[in-house]
Amino acid sequence: MNQYSYETNKQLLQDLMQQVDISDLEELSQEANVARLQLIRIQRGLIRNLSVDAIARIAKALNVSIDSLVETFVEQSTENTKLQKTENRDALTACQQEYQKLQQEMLEQQEFLEAEFQQASLETIESWLLQWPTAVAAVHKNPQLPAERLLSLVKPIEQLLKQWDIKTIASVGEELFYDPQYHQLLKGTAEPGELVKVRYVGYKQEDKLLYKAKVSPVEISDEG
Numbered sequence: 001m002n003q004y005s006y007e008t009n010k011q012l013l014q015d016l017m018q019q020v021d022i023s024d025l026e027e028l029s030q031e032a033n034v035a036r037l038q039l040i041r042i043q044r045g046l047i048r049n050l051s052v053d054a055i056a057r058i059a060k061a062l063n064v065s066i067d068s069l070v071e072t073f074v075e076q077s078t079e080n081t082k083l084q085k086t087e088n089r090d091a092l093t094a095c096q097q098e099y100q101k102l103q104q105e106m107l108e109q110q111e112f113l114e115a116e117f118q119q120a121s122l123e124t125i126e127s128w129l130l131q132w133p134t135a136v137a138a139v140h141k142n143p144q145l146p147a148e149r150l151l152s153l154v155k156p157i158e159q160l161l162k163q164w165d166i167k168t169i170a171s172v173g174e175e176l177f178y179d180p181q182y183h184q185l186l187k188g189t190a191e192p193g194e195l196v197k198v199r200y201v202g203y204k205q206e207d208k209l210l211y212k213a214k215v216s217p218v219e220i221s222d223e224g
Contacts, residue, residue, distance in 0.1 A: 042073055047074060124160045135150055167204060169203060169211075170198045172200070178193065183212055184212040202214070
């Protein structure tokens with residue numbers, strides 16, 4: 001029960017007491033021959049918790065009918081309950097609206113950050129984006145075109161990976177000791193620490209593994 005309801009019930013009981021010249025709860029308790037706790041319960045909107053005998057004694061002391069006494073405080077309790085429900089509903093609605101507002105703001109912020117990220121990435125690979133299709137067309141027309149001439153076009157991609165702190169795991173053709181945490185066998189078997197050759201590089205971003213390097217066991221012919 002909220003403070004407003006308590007104060008309202010307290011005042012209602014006080015008004016009834018004044019009508020019969022009863023000064024306080026102690027006097028009413030004696031007049032009605034009921035425990036003071038019973039009167040406090042009425043103030044707290046708990047008249048339904050009183051026994052019929054206690055309600056009858058209090059009604060007689062206040063010179064009102066039992067029905068009138070019960071209706072006064074039950075109606076007040078009901079009104080307070082309705083008021084409380086309305087307040088709770090309004091508070092819930094306000095919270096829901098605030099939550100929806102925050103969701104919308106977060107969505108807009110996410111879209112803004114994604115747009116900024118895409119724009120920055122496009123600016124980094126702009127030269128590749130513009131020149132690569134022309135280079136591909138040139139290769140189709142002249143398959144003998146030296147691939148080395150195309151390597152410079154890939155530098156923007158390498159620059160982008162560098163900005164994202166993405167690094168390669170080993171290099172193609174490198175021979176190193178097999179580590180299953182960072183290496184994936186393409187064929188055959190190998191025990192940790194045995195020599196393997198890198199066929200496809202792997203990638204990691206700081207301490208996060210993105211792709212394992214694909215390797216194969218070093219055979220005798222490889223060693224020769």
